[in-house]
Amino acid sequence: MKRCLVVDDSRVIRRVASKIIQDLGFDVDEAENGRKALNALTIRMPDLILVDWDMPVMDGLEFAQQLRKLPGGNKVVVVFCTTENDIPHIRQALDAGADEYIMKPFDSEIVRSKLILLGLLG
């Protein structure tokens, strides 16, 4: 089964995103900021990471940059999932190593269609 790590400081959003991704057939872990997410990665590298931008301790941008430097960190699909919804932010995330970008609010259909085009769903 494919694994996903959901990184967001809001417990509600983590729960909503986890439920959607579980229903799509993934095993899901959660972390509440970039630092905790990086720690989780030392145990196991998931197939997919859904990451918020604005979080305390370590934000999504720094997380993505650090992740891409880790061994195996280039293979993970990284999807930003954030309220930042303007073109400069999107470009910045892509430059930091994001593969896809979801602007909140989102729903299961948005997540599903993005995972299909990323080749993570059939």
Add this chain to the structure above:
Amino acid sequence: MLPEDFELAARFVKDRSGLVLTRDKVYLLENRLMPVVRDLRLKSVSELLAGIASGDAALQTTVIDAMMAKDTGFFRDWKPFVHFRTVVLPNIRVSRGMKTRFRILSAGVSTGQEAHSIAMTIRDVSSSFPGWQVEVIGIDISATAIAAASKGIYSQFDVQRGLPVRTLLQYFTKQEDAWVLNDAVRGMVKCQPWNLLDDLFSLGRFDAIFCRNVLVYFDLKTKLDVLQKLARLLVDDGVLYLGLNETVTGVSSNFRAVDPALGIYAAHRADRPASLSLAAKVDL
């Protein structure tokens, strides 16, 4: 709703659009017509239906429009568009000889995402088609959907359904909360109201036809009629895209399966051998 009201409405909708409403769809009929009732400040769905029965043409058009399921998305299901880009477009490029022009039809284009996905796909490989004349035609029975399709302005929600974010950045600009498709892509697409039950021949010939998630609402006879008309619009090596798992098998001998799970069919003319293999597997 009275059973006779439902019967009348269902017959009218089927005759006009092909959409079959079985008896268990009373809720659907009411759900879709209530907004019209409210808009026109009528008293009830029954009053609306009486207006239809009296032959009020504007009202009839409004009701048909309201009854249509218009759900759609960019690059819906993704893989059919990969097939279009990696198999159909290269085939067109090498097989047209001196004729440097091709046309694609999106039948049941809804609010335009399908036609615009086709146009962006072509645009992505435009360097392979220098000087070619390309036309993407979108048709739909719903005038409100066609009006939206022609504008090419989408909500944040719309542009996230199926559209890769890099494609979004490449072809759209953001204006306040809306995402606006650029003129180059929008200009490739012409959308117009058109009923698939009417004559289609005057639309001209097409190199590929997308008719996805439209025929599923029709009964077998209507589906066959429309498929026959679509077959006549296709060039000899033309391709038909239906929705995933929509099939022509047992329905129409005008097509042969290329990849039925993806809803991909090729024009089939009994008197001519298949001119190419379109069955290249779609791998991501």
